[in-house]
Amino acid sequence: MLRIADLRAGYGAAEVLHGVSLDVARGEILCLMGRNGAGKTTLLRAVMGLLAPMGGAVWLGEVRLDALPAHRVPRTGLGYVPQGRRLFAGLSVAENLEVGLMAGQGGDALRDEVLALFPRLRDRLRQRAETLSGGEQQMLALARALCLGPRALLLDEPTEGLQPSMIAAIREVVAAQRAAGVAVLVVEQRLDAVLSVADRVAFLENGRLAEEMTADALRADRARADRYLGV
Amino acid sequence: MRALALHLGLIAALLAAHFILPAYHHGNLARVMVLASLALGYNLLFGYAGLLSLGHALFFAAGMYGMGMGVQHLGLGAGAGLILGIASGAVVSALVAALALRTSGVAFMIVTLMFAQAGFLAILHFGAWTRGDEGFVLAQAGRSLFGLDLSAPGTRYLAALALFSTCLLLSLALVRAPFGRVLVAIRENEERVRMLGYDTQAHRFAAMVASGTMAAAAGAVYGMLFGYVGATFASVQYSILPLLWVLLGGAGTVLGPFIGTLFMFYLIDLGSGLTTAYMLIAGVVLVGLTLFAPQGIMGEVRRRLWRGLP
Numbered sequence: 001m002l003r004i005a006d007l008r009a010g011y012g013a014a015e016v017l018h019g020v021s022l023d024v025a026r027g028e029i030l031c032l033m034g035r036n037g038a039g040k041t042t043l044l045r046a047v048m049g050l051l052a053p054m055g056g057a058v059w060l061g062e063v064r065l066d067a068l069p070a071h072r073v074p075r076t077g078l079g080y081v082p083q084g085r086r087l088f089a090g091l092s093v094a095e096n097l098e099v100g101l102m103a104g105q106g107g108d109a110l111r112d113e114v115l116a117l118f119p120r121l122r123d124r125l126r127q128r129a130e131t132l133s134g135g136e137q138q139m140l141a142l143a144r145a146l147c148l149g150p151r152a153l154l155l156d157e158p159t160e161g162l163q164p165s166m167i168a169a170i171r172e173v174v175a176a177q178r179a180a181g182v183a184v185l186v187v188e189q190r191l192d193a194v195l196s197v198a199d200r201v202a203f204l205e206n207g208r209l210a211e212e213m214t215a216d217a218l219r220a221d222r223a224r225a226d227r228y229l230g231v
Numbered sequence: 232m233r234a235l236a237l238h239l240g241l242i243a244a245l246l247a248a249h250f251i252l253p254a255y256h257h258g259n260l261a262r263v264m265v266l267a268s269l270a271l272g273y274n275l276l277f278g279y280a281g282l283l284s285l286g287h288a289l290f291f292a293a294g295m296y297g298m299g300m301g302v303q304h305l306g307l308g309a310g311a312g313l314i315l316g317i318a319s320g321a322v323v324s325a326l327v328a329a330l331a332l333r334t335s336g337v338a339f340m341i342v343t344l345m346f347a348q349a350g351f352l353a354i355l356h357f358g359a360w361t362r363g364d365e366g367f368v369l370a371q372a373g374r375s376l377f378g379l380d381l382s383a384p385g386t387r388y389l390a391a392l393a394l395f396s397t398c399l400l401l402s403l404a405l406v407r408a409p410f411g412r413v414l415v416a417i418r419e420n421e422e423r424v425r426m427l428g429y430d431t432q433a434h435r436f437a438a439m440v441a442s443g444t445m446a447a448a449a450g451a452v453y454g455m456l457f458g459y460v461g462a463t464f465a466s467v468q469y470s471i472l473p474l475l476w477v478l479l480g481g482a483g484t485v486l487g488p489f490i491g492t493l494f495m496f497y498l499i500d501l502g503s504g505l506t507t508a509y510m511l512i513a514g515v516v517l518v519g520l521t522l523f524a525p526q527g528i529m530g531e532v533r534r535r536l537w538r539g540l541p
Contacts, residue, residue: 048426074428082426088419091412099416102409103427128538148428 001183007056009046034204079150089130100147135166152183203228264395270488272445273473278483281418286343292465294447299460302373320447328439366461481527
């Protein structure tokens with residue numbers, strides 16, 4: 001579904017990603033792990049077109065994304081939840097969702113479908129986004145991305161700084177997306193969170209793909225992760 | 232529904248004021264309504280799209296000179312003159328937007344200021360047509376619309392009210408439409424809006440053209456109703472005043488520009504009756520408001536009383 005082929009990207013003249021190739025299938029969760037500065041967020045930003053790739057290609061289904069302007073990429077069916085949530089703080093929960101729905105041309109049915117996944121948000125529709133708790137903000141960021149009706153999702157550390165109950169709620173929603181056939185690429189730092197939800201795991205090191213394995217293989221040999229995470 | 236009732240209520244109150252206000256305040260309010268229309272235009276760009284322009288004097292003057300020169304040199308009637316003025320503003324704002332929106336933040340302020348100054352200097356330079364610094368008085372014959380004499384106080388007030396009502400309701404419709412929501416979202420976090428699939432540059436362009444065209448409509452009507460077209464209206468003062476009015480009234484609220492314009496107009500009017508140093512009074516009040524109501528008058532109303540105020 002989502003195919004990243006020999007992708008090179010960076011900032012200015014400095015290349016951060018040196019030719020990374022990854023595939024995420026329909027209904028699969030691929031977790032991307034690595035130390036700080038390994039290039040995980042750069043990879044997501046390059047896939048979304050926020051950084052102009054220096055080489056390589058990105059495909060979503062039959063659509064080549066790296067040739068599109070950044071604002072056209074989400075309309076191909078690619079949702080993105082960046083690190084730090086980045087909500088429209090001054091807008092209410094309902095208005096945040098509305099902006100997402102308008103972008104995806106989704107109607108009330110999609111809105112109800114999304115809100116069914118996040119009952120806490122349904123109770124806070126008129127509340128301004130900046131007044132939500134951290135976990136609720138993350139839910140809203142995820143809900144807004146789902147308002148596009150995506151075929152693939154990119155999540156950048158969705159459980160960062162959240163309490164266990166919130167992490168569980170978000171994990172459930174991500175698993176539900178997988179069950180619905182969405183391809184999910186998630187950047188995660190916490191090994192426990194990864195093992196509880198991932199199908200496959202890829203490790204990035206210094207801008208290169210160091211190793212790729214199934215989650216089952218990693219569960220059987222957790223020490224292999226230490227090499228790439230520095231713990 | 233409540234919001235629409237509030238805005239229609241203001242229009243009704245202004246219509247009622249036409250019948251009861253003494254001549255002095257009647258004349259003042261007509262002027263305030265036209266200037267508030269300039270502020271409403273400014274607010275679309277600054278209050279909703281989050282772009283601080285220092286060039287709205289150019290759009291105001293484009294409307295005023297487009298109308299004035301059409302009437303004076305081309306012999307157009309009032310209606311055609313007003314249309315030419317508004318069209319001039321739309322074209323000028325589209326040209327400025329195409330170039331200035333390549334920048335953002337402080338650079339955007341500087342670029343818009345430079346364009347406005349270029350416009351001001353062009354008016355002075357082409358004095359053979361514009362009468363330079365001195366400006367020109369519109370011939371009485373060009374100030375009649377559908378048989379109505381726009382220079383008569385009563386007609387002038389109602390024409391100002393018609394402009395203001397149109398701009399107010401148009402602003403309300405724009406900011407409550409999906410377009411307005413996206414503008415606010417761009418103001419909050421432009422990259423995120425792009426990541427939801429919006430062409431943010433096209434939205435900002437549309438906002439700037441709408442804003443500039445509304446400012447030009449105010450300029451064209453101002454020149455027509457008060458019968459004078461002058462370079463003062465293209466000076467930097469007319470870029471800064473709408474910013475002040477909007478800040479005072481409450482940026483990003485539909486009623487704020489009117490409240491701010493009215494407040495500032497009467498503050499200076501009353502202050503100048505007390506002392507020749509009336510700007511000192513205005514300055515102290517402005518500092519006080521900035522300290523105690525940083526979101527402006529209607530911004531405070533929104534914060535304290537009515538969270539959903541558009």
